[in-house]
Amino acid sequence: xxxxxxxxxxxxxxxxxxxxxxxxxxxxxxxxxxxxxxxxxxxxxxxxxxxxxxxxxxxxxxxxxxxxxxxxxxxxxxxxxxxxxxxxxxxxxxxxxxxxxxxxxxxxxxxxxxxxxxxxxxxxxxxxxxxxxxxxxxxxxxxxxxxxxxxxxxxxxxxxxxxxxxxxxxxxxxxxxxxxxxxxxxxxxxxxxxxxxxxxxxxxxxxxxxxxxxxxxxxxxxxxxxxxxxxxxxxxxxxxxxxxxxxxxxxxxxxxxxxxxxxxxxxxxxxxxxxxxxxxxxxxxxxxxxxxxxxxxxxxxxxxxxxxxxxxxxxxxxxxxxxxxxxxxxxxxxxxxxxxxxxxxxxxxxxxxxxxxxxxxxxxxxxxxxxxxxxxxxxxxxxxxxxxxxxxxxxxxxxxxxxxxxxxxxxxxxxxxxxxxxxxxxxxxxxxxxxx
Amino acid sequence: xxxxxxxxxxxxxxxxxxxxxxxxxxxxxxxxxxxxxxxxxxxxxxxxxxxxxxxxxxxxxxxxxxxxxxxxxxxxxxxxxxxxxxxxxxxxxxxxxxxxxxxxxxxxxxxxxxxxxxxxxxxxxxxxxxxxxxxxxxxxxxxxxxxxxxxxxxxxxxxxxxxxxxxxxxxxxxxxxxxxxxxxxxxxxxxxxxxxxxxxxxxxxxxxxxxxxxxxxxxxxxxxxxxxxxxxxxxxxxxxxxxxxxxxxxxxxxxxxxxxxxxxxxxxxxxxxxxxxxxxxxxxxxxxxxxxxxxxxxxxxxxxxxxxxxxxxxxxxxxxxxxxxxxxxxxxxxxxxxxxxxxxxxxxxxxxxxxxxxxxxxxxxxxxxxxxxxxxxxxxxxxxxxxxxxxxxxxxxxxxxxxxxxxxxxxxxxxxxxxxxxxxxxxxxxxxxxxx
Numbered sequence: 031x032x033x034x035x036x037x038x039x040x041x042x043x044x045x046x047x048x049x050x051x052x053x054x055x056x057x058x059x060x061x062x063x064x065x066x067x068x069x070x071x072x073x074x075x076x077x078x079x080x081x082x083x084x085x086x087x088x089x090x091x092x093x094x095x096x097x098x099x100x101x102x103x104x105x106x107x108x109x110x111x112x113x114x115x116x117x118x119x120x121x122x123x124x125x126x127x128x129x130x131x132x133x134x135x136x137x138x139x140x141x142x143x144x145x146x147x148x149x150x151x152x153x154x155x156x157x158x159x160x161x162x163x164x165x166x167x168x169x170x171x172x173x174x175x176x177x178x179x180x181x182x183x184x185x186x187x188x189x190x191x192x193x194x195x196x197x198x199x200x201x202x203x204x205x206x207x208x209x210x211x212x213x214x215x216x217x218x219x220x221x222x223x224x225x226x227x228x229x230x231x232x233x234x235x236x237x238x239x240x241x242x243x244x245x246x247x248x249x250x251x252x253x254x255x256x257x258x259x260x261x262x263x264x265x266x267x268x269x270x271x272x273x274x275x276x277x278x279x280x281x282x283x284x285x286x287x288x289x290x291x292x293x294x295x296x297x298x299x300x301x302x303x304x305x306x307x308x309x310x311x312x313x314x315x316x317x318x319x320x321x322x323x324x325x326x327x328x329x330x331x332x333x334x335x336x337x338x339x340x341x342x343x344x345x346x347x348x349x350x351x352x353x354x355x356x357x358x359x360x361x362x363x364x365x366x367x368x369x370x371x372x373x374x375x376x377x378x379x380x381x382x383x384x385x386x387x388x389x390x391x392x393x394x395x396x397x398x399x400x401x402x403x404x405x406x407x408x409x410x411x412x413x414x415x416x417x418x419x420x421x422x423x424x425x426x427x428x429x430x431x432x433x434x435x436x437x438x439x440x441x442x443x444x445x446x447x448x449x450x451x452x453x454x455x456x457x458x459x460x461x462x463x464x465x466x
Numbered sequence: 467x468x469x470x471x472x473x474x475x476x477x478x479x480x481x482x483x484x485x486x487x488x489x490x491x492x493x494x495x496x497x498x499x500x501x502x503x504x505x506x507x508x509x510x511x512x513x514x515x516x517x518x519x520x521x522x523x524x525x526x527x528x529x530x531x532x533x534x535x536x537x538x539x540x541x542x543x544x545x546x547x548x549x550x551x552x553x554x555x556x557x558x559x560x561x562x563x564x565x566x567x568x569x570x571x572x573x574x575x576x577x578x579x580x581x582x583x584x585x586x587x588x589x590x591x592x593x594x595x596x597x598x599x600x601x602x603x604x605x606x607x608x609x610x611x612x613x614x615x616x617x618x619x620x621x622x623x624x625x626x627x628x629x630x631x632x633x634x635x636x637x638x639x640x641x642x643x644x645x646x647x648x649x650x651x652x653x654x655x656x657x658x659x660x661x662x663x664x665x666x667x668x669x670x671x672x673x674x675x676x677x678x679x680x681x682x683x684x685x686x687x688x689x690x691x692x693x694x695x696x697x698x699x700x701x702x703x704x705x706x707x708x709x710x711x712x713x714x715x716x717x718x719x720x721x722x723x724x725x726x727x728x729x730x731x732x733x734x735x736x737x738x739x740x741x742x743x744x745x746x747x748x749x750x751x752x753x754x755x756x757x758x759x760x761x762x763x764x765x766x767x768x769x770x771x772x773x774x775x776x777x778x779x780x781x782x783x784x785x786x787x788x789x790x791x792x793x794x795x796x797x798x799x800x801x802x803x804x805x806x807x808x809x810x811x812x813x814x815x816x817x818x819x820x821x822x823x824x825x826x827x828x829x830x831x832x833x834x835x836x837x838x839x840x841x842x843x844x845x846x847x848x849x850x851x852x853x854x855x856x857x858x859x860x861x862x863x864x865x866x867x868x869x870x871x872x873x874x875x876x877x878x879x880x881x882x883x884x885x886x887x888x889x890x891x892x893x894x895x896x897x898x899x900x901x902x
Contacts, residue, residue, distance in 0.1 A: 047506045049496030050691045052488065056511070060485030070483045071518070073511035075492070082507070089525055195863055255486045313756075313777065319763030320749075320756020323777040327755030330831055330864055338783035340776055341749065341759040347774035347817055351787070381783055395766055427631055428766055 034217030037063050037097040038072040038090040042083055042112055043192060046075050055101040055190075055197050062201060063099075067217030067264065071095060078103055083115035091119070091185055096213055098185070099204075102192030104175035106155025112189055113161060113178060120182045122163035130168050130176050131160035137174050169203050172196040179209050186213060220270070222277050222291060224261040227441055229287045231259050234280070241279040246272025257437040258296075289444065297329050300440050303447045304335045304385065309414075311443065312383035313339030314352055314373040316364065316390040317407065321436040337383045342373060352376030363402070365390050367419055370408035378412045385413040385447065389439045391422075393431045407435045411446040418446040470653030473499050473533040474508040474526040478519055478548055479628060482511050491537040491626075491633050498637060499535075503653030503700065507531060514539055519551035527555070527621055532649055534621070535640075538628030540611035542591025548625055549597060549614060556618045558599035566604050566612050567596035573610050605639050608632040615645050622649060656706070658713050658727060660697040663877055665723045667695050670716070677715040682708025693873040694732075725880065733765050736876050739883045740771045740821065745850070747879065748819035749775030750788055750809040752800065752826040753843065757872040773819045778809060788812030799838070801826050803855055806844035814848045821849040821883065825875045827858075829867045843871045847882040854882040 039059050045051040056073040063070050071093065076086040083103065090098050103112030117124045134156045142149040162168055162178050169177030173191060177200045180187040188204045190197045204210050226234060231254045238261070244250050247269035253260045261280065265273040281288050290299060304311055313323045313336075323339045326332050340351050345364050348354040353376040354369055362368040373388035391407030398404035405425060411418040420442055424434045475495050481487040492509040499506050507529065512522040519539065526534050539548030553560045570592045578585040598604055598614050605613030605624075609632045616623040624640045626633045640646050662670060667690045674697070680686050683705030689696045697716065701709040717724050726735060740747055749759045749772075759775045762768050776787050781800050784790040789812040790805055798804040809824035827843030834840035841861060847854040856878055860870045 044687070045689050045691065046493075047496055047509065048500055048687070048689055049493040049498075049506075050689045050696065052490060052493050053509075054488065057482075057485040057488050060483055064484055070485075071513065072522070073483065073489075073509070075509035077507065085529075086508070093521075251480070251484070253481050253484055253486045255481065260486065312783075315756070317763070318760065319768075319772070320751070320758070320760035320775065320777060322756070323779070324754065324756035324760055324868075327753070327777075327779060327829075328865065328868070332755075333779055336755070337780040338777040338787070339756065339779075340787070341756060341763075341774040343759070343763060343769055343775075344773040350818070351774070351776070351816065380787065382786070393763075429764065430631075432760075432764070 035066075035068045035096040035213050036094070037068045037070050037099065038074065038093060038095045039070065040083075040086050040090055040098055040100040041073065041075040041192075042078050042086075042100070042102040043075070044077045047077050053101075054194055055192065058194065058198060059099050059101070059201065062205070063097075063214075066205075066214040067219050067221075068097070068214060069217075078109050078111060080111040080115050080118070083111055084119050087115055087119045087187075091182065091187075096185060097188065097210070099188045099190060099201075101190050101197055104159065104177070104189065104191045106152070106159050106174070110158075110175075113163065116166075116178070116180055116187055116189055117163035120163060120180055120187070122165060122180070124161040125164050126157065127160050127162045127168055127176075130162065130171075131156060134159055134171060134174055134176070137171060141174075167207065167209065169200050169207070172199045177204065179204065179207050181209060186210060219264045219266060220273070221265070222263045222273055223293055224263070224277060224280055224288055225290050225292075226259045226261070226280075226284055226288050227257070227437075229259060229284050234259050234261065234284070237280060237283045238276070241276055246275065248273050248276060250276065257434055286445070289441070295329070296437070296440050296444070297325050297332075300444050300447075301326060301329055301332055301335045303444055307447060309335070309384040309447060310337050310382075311335055312337050312377045312381035312386045313439075314377035314386060314388040315339060315341050315439075316343060316348070316373070316388075317393040318389045318432050318436045318439065319343055321432060322387065322389060322439045325436060325440065337381050339381070339386075340377055348373060352380065365392055365402050365406060365408060367408050367410070367421065370410035371412070371417070371419065374410040374412040374417075385411065385443065387411045387439050387443050389435050391424075391431065391435055393428045393435075395428060405431050407431065407438065409435070409439050409442050411442050413446045416446060418442050471502075471504045471532040471649050472530070473504045473506050473535065474510065474529060474531045475506065476519075476522050476526055476534055476536040477509065477511040477628075478514050478522075478536070478539040479511070480513045483513050489537075490630055491628065494630065494634060495535050495537070495637065498641070499533075499650075502641075502650040503655050503657075504533070504650060505653075514545050514547060516547040516551050516554070519547055520555050523551055523555045523623075527618065527623075532621060533624065533646070535624045535626060535637075537626050537633055540595065540613070540625065540627045542588070542595050542610070546594075546611075549599065552602075552614070552616055552623055552625055553599035556599060556616055556623070558601060558616070560597040561600050562593065563596050563598045563604055563612075566598065566607075567592060570595055570607060570610055570612070573607060577610075603643065603645065605636050605643070608635045613640065615640065615643050617645060622646060655700045655702060656709070657701070658699045658709055659729055660699070660713060660716055660724055661726050661728075662695045662697070662716075662720055662724050663693070663873075665695060665720050670695050670697065670720070673716060673719045674712070677712055682711065684709050684712060686712065693870055722881070725877070731765070732873070732876050732880070733761050733768075736880050736883075737762060737765055737768055737771045739880060743883060745771070745820040745883060746773050746818075747771055748773050748813045748817035748822045749875075750813035750822060750824040751775060751777050751875075752779060752784070752809070752824075753829040754825045754868050754872045754875065755779055757868060758823065758825060758875045761872060761876065773817050775822075776813055776816070784809060784812075788816065801828055801838050801842060801844060803844050803846070803857065806846035807848070807853070807855065810846040810848040810853075821847065821879065823847045823875050823879050825871050827860075827867065827871055829864045829871075831864060841867050843867065843874070845871070845875050845878050847878050849882045852882060854878050 076082040377386035394404030813822035830840030
């Protein structure tokens with residue numbers, strides 16, 4: 031194993047410490063660093079006082095990490111103090127970077143012209159944003175704020191802006207920076223990412239142990255997210271056979287519950303599978319009330335597959351817009367396999383889509399009965415010449431039940447169109463999916 | 467001003483540092499603590515090694531805070547080490563709490579019976595979870611893990627479980643705990659929360675300065691979240707008049723853009739406004755594709771107001787299910803005020819709801835033209851004897867455009883049904899809303 035680099039993330043922003051904004055940048059950077067094999071040891075969030083920034087940065091550097099990445103505090107106002115804090119902690123005076131100032135002036139002038147405001151109002155802010163620690167390298171601004179890369183002994187500090195889109199784009203530049211790229215390359219190893227749905231983490235951990243664990247020079251993490259388990263196997267070239275043996279062993283044990291390799295989002299896998307067969311999709315949602323459609327529409331270009339859907343929250347809508355019969359509603363109820371089936375078939379008929387998926391369930395906290403408790407959900411996929419039905423019981427509060435129901439619906443579509451099986455070419459497309 | 471307590475939050479979990487799970491517990495605790503007037507100074511996330519936990523906890527305690535709240539690491543396995551770390555850092559040996567063990571045994575026995583598994587398998591884990599630092603107070607388990615409250619000199623440590631639902635419920639017990647309640651009460655002050663939509667943060671900051679700022683003994687924070695600005699004015703009883711003067715001044719300047727006082731979620735305000743007038747709601751969504759309906763359905767009891775909706779992603783669905791005429795689609799396009807209006811009217815007619823709201827826009831990254839750029843969104847509300855239309859231009863990536871469009875739709879409904887105006891009783895319900 032090569033020596034993986036160690037990193038920490040420092041986030042600043044009073045809104046974050048007030049709980050008004052959820053910090054998504056730490057997670058983004060963690061995923062990005064982990065792909066390079068860097069071990070992220072700490073996330074620290076501090077307010078935007080310079081003292082807080084300096085003490086937070088010092089704490090992380092004292093931890094002995096190779097890299098600290100900061101997010102936020104780069105704006106033009108006196109509240110934006112990250113660069114000054116980095117200068118103070120690394121003992122480098124702040125200096126005006128003339129080329130950076132010229133670039134910021136240019137960006138701001140264009141902005142001011144477009145809005146019809148006076149460019150002179152921005153002069154002070156521009157100058158403030160062009161101050162960088164002596165000897166630092168500047169990362170070109172994405173918005174108006176430049177980032178910096180600072181060397182501190184054997185350690186590196188990368189200073190990035192807070193807006194997530196700016197941070198993500200500037201990180202792509204930082205990754206290629208000559209002071210950062212070698213550090214990221216240090217722990218660079220091949221890795222395999224296996225993702226499982228419908229198998230408990232403990233069963234996967236047991237299977238991994240039975241397969242001999244990391245005895246063959248691999249380094250494996252088993253990580254549960256809200257709806258799936260991700261297994262990441264890192265290995266050196268020498269240990270390729272061991273990694274393959276582990277991956278094959280898990281696939282053999284978990285079958286189609288090991289539903290993909292790689293990091294493509296579930297929504298994209300579903301859309302790709304449908305697109306690959308020239309199929310369109312519609313939704314019929316009760317308890318999820320648009321979550322399934324909305325998650326799919328989050329993927330750019332979804333419109334060539336997703337035609338739309340019906341949110342059938344009230345029974346009247348299930349009847350009027352989806353054609354669910356009064357008999358089904360009266361005899362089996364809205365939360366029943368019969369209703370789920372009628373909803374999917376109705377959505378398919380009314381929208382003209384090739385495939386339709388339905389969800390109906392009891393999200394809670396009210397509405398449960400001993401026969402139909404909170405968390406009970408029925409799903410159905412109607413597809414050309416095929417159908418898939420599922421009954422699930424989800425634990426937890428309303429939010430979980432709805433979220434997991436939407437995920438289950440996406441998986442049911444995936445199985446119905448045979449994405450997982452077809453990509454491995456090992457079975458006809460519509461075989462049953464154990465554990466789904 | 468009374469002396470506000472200072473706090474920090476310690477979160478543990480390798481999934482968080484791998485970026486697989488977004489930590490929502492820090493934000494929850496920050497909001498809860500801030501309501502008591504406690505100043506949260508740091509969030510720190512560390513992995514689940516005991517060394518990491520001990521060093522993280524020590525770092526936070528050294529910062530001189532009055533309270534550290536921890537989240538996670540309380541489970542039955544060897545990976546769950548938070549209690550052991552607290553014991554080590556505070557120099558208290560771990561001891562078995564017999565009453566706690568009895569309670570855990572009881573909970574686990576019930577669980578094992580329900581699943582038909584052998585209760586003996588859990589004995590070791592139960593015992594591990596019943597170990598608490600000498601002299602600590604136990605917080606009763608919500609799942610199987612108890613929490614603890616530990617005194618460390620003048621400082622307090624509250625140890626809570628990681629699952630958000632368990633954490634939230636146990637925090638409610640911790641708030642009332644005799645060692646914690648006095649600390650929270652220290653900074654307890656009256657506060658007013660004003661929420662504004664459609665006004666830039668800088669304009670609010672300017673208005674606040676013009677009103678004399680915090681000169682009268684108040685302490686005000688102005689905080690931007692993704693879609694609104696929240697102004698929190700804290701004050702002592704002596705300064706009630708000053709707080710009222712600030713709040714009144716802001717209301718005078720921003721009119722109905724100051725849309726609510728208090729912390730009720732926008733979705734609930736919208737549902738309450740509709741419910742108060744006995745109106746039902748349907749949605750017709752293109753670019754948001756179910757986000758509006760789904761956000762409303764996130765509120766328990768939404769079903770007495772929200773009947774459902776149509777996700778009209780493809781133009782064919784806009785025509786077939788919402789009755790948007792081919793002429794509108796051909797002449798004005800799907801992203802037009804005419805289409806938005808026809809969608810809302812169609813949804814109202816087809817679902818029988820009293821009120822319908824529509825959203826149609828270009829979420830990007832593709833699909834923009836010079837005339838209709840990415841971010842252009844049209845909204846329409848059709849209501850009994852009234853209509854509201856809005857055109858918006860949202861910046862940023864697809865995710866932002868969709869999210870802000872859904873928020874704009876909820877506000878347009880709110881304005882149309884007159885919630886903000888009626889609750890203050892100062893105007894008829896359907897006046898125009900500046901800045902919406």
